[in-house]
Amino acid sequence: MSRNGNKKSVGFATHITAGGIAGAMEALCCQPLDTIKVRMQLSKSGMAPGTKPRGFIATGMMIVRRETPLALYKGLGAVLSGIVPKMAIRFASFETYKGWLANEVTGQTSVGNIFIAGLAAGTTEAVAVVCPMEVVKIRLQAQQHSLADPLEAPRYRNAGHAVYTIVREEGLSTLYRGVSLTALRQATNQGANFTAYQELKKLAHRYQPDLVDLPSYQHMVIGLISGAMGPFSNAPIDTIKTRLQKATWEPGTSAFQRISIVANDMWKKEGVRSFYKGITPRVLRVAPGQAIVFAVYERIRRIIETINVSPSGDHYTE
Numbered sequence: 001m002s003r004n005g006n007k008k009s010v011g012f013a014t015h016i017t018a019g020g021i022a023g024a025m026e027a028l029c030c031q032p033l034d035t036i037k038v039r040m041q042l043s044k045s046g047m048a049p050g051t052k053p054r055g056f057i058a059t060g061m062m063i064v065r066r067e068t069p070l071a072l073y074k075g076l077g078a079v080l081s082g083i084v085p086k087m088a089i090r091f092a093s094f095e096t097y098k099g100w101l102a103n104e105v106t107g108q109t110s111v112g113n114i115f116i117a118g119l120a121a122g123t124t125e126a127v128a129v130v131c132p133m134e135v136v137k138i139r140l141q142a143q144q145h146s147l148a149d150p151l152e153a154p155r156y157r158n159a160g161h162a163v164y165t166i167v168r169e170e171g172l173s174t175l176y177r178g179v180s181l182t183a184l185r186q187a188t189n190q191g192a193n194f195t196a197y198q199e200l201k202k203l204a205h206r207y208q209p210d211l212v213d214l215p216s217y218q219h220m221v222i223g224l225i226s227g228a229m230g231p232f233s234n235a236p237i238d239t240i241k242t243r244l245q246k247a248t249w250e251p252g253t254s255a256f257q258r259i260s261i262v263a264n265d266m267w268k269k270e271g272v273r274s275f276y277k278g279i280t281p282r283v284l285r286v287a288p289g290q291a292i293v294f295a296v297y298e299r300i301r302r303i304i305e306t307i308n309v310s311p312s313g314d315h316y317t318e
Helices: 012-042 056-067 069-073 076-100 111-141 159-170 172-176 179-207 216-246 255-270 272-276 279-306
Strands: none
Touching: 012 056, 012 069, 012 076, 012 111, 012 216, 012 279, 056 069, 056 279, 076 111, 076 159, 076 179, 111 159, 111 172, 111 179, 111 216, 159 172, 179 216, 179 255, 179 279, 216 255, 216 272, 216 279, 255 272
């Protein structure tokens, strides 16, 4: 974020370019952690008396041993194909909502309204991109086939084939299974992220008044802190959502019934700890991911400003 108030607001093309590059870098660096998280959330280990759930490192080692290291990148195609529109929608919608909620006299947006704008932006990206992308990603990640054995054919060959198969066999609506939980998770994530990022950035500038732009390492530290807040606040939502999107259901089962069945089954068979399965890799995935997104986005945005492709404004982005 630049504090130069004479600049114009960031254009939509800047959001697409900088956000897309930042999101791609995040996915490439953090996808293995997400795969481990999904496997932990789907795992039924620890249900037998006297046994413990398989941990983060043990899950990762099991995937590598059984399916080769490349298996940690299962679902990457679905993630990469959704990153650019996801980031573009997130940034553009947040700035739009933030503008609507700004004070008409001062042009400033309060902390409370920043949080509301973040909630709305998270909901928008969830419905438009994130839910279909995650249904496909989770189906791919849940496949426990070895990539080293060409005779062991998976049900879904890649993201495109997964979309085709899911729509053909289960209907288009399946891509939006768990959309309410996805929207709730994304809304709380982005509300916390945007609010924390702005306030921490203001604090950093307050202690460094001579800096126009913060250095990249400070963007990363701020992003790391703000990115960790969401997973801790909505871990049960994410775990229920993951199991809901992986399972197949009889036609006519309502969204509320599906959520209730999954949640009750987890509570009765696995206990309250099951709602926090995968929290370690999720925090390790989301927090560094946000650090990468913030640092790369801000750097790319400044490069675009320098070559006068799209001027930037006095605001912050995530």
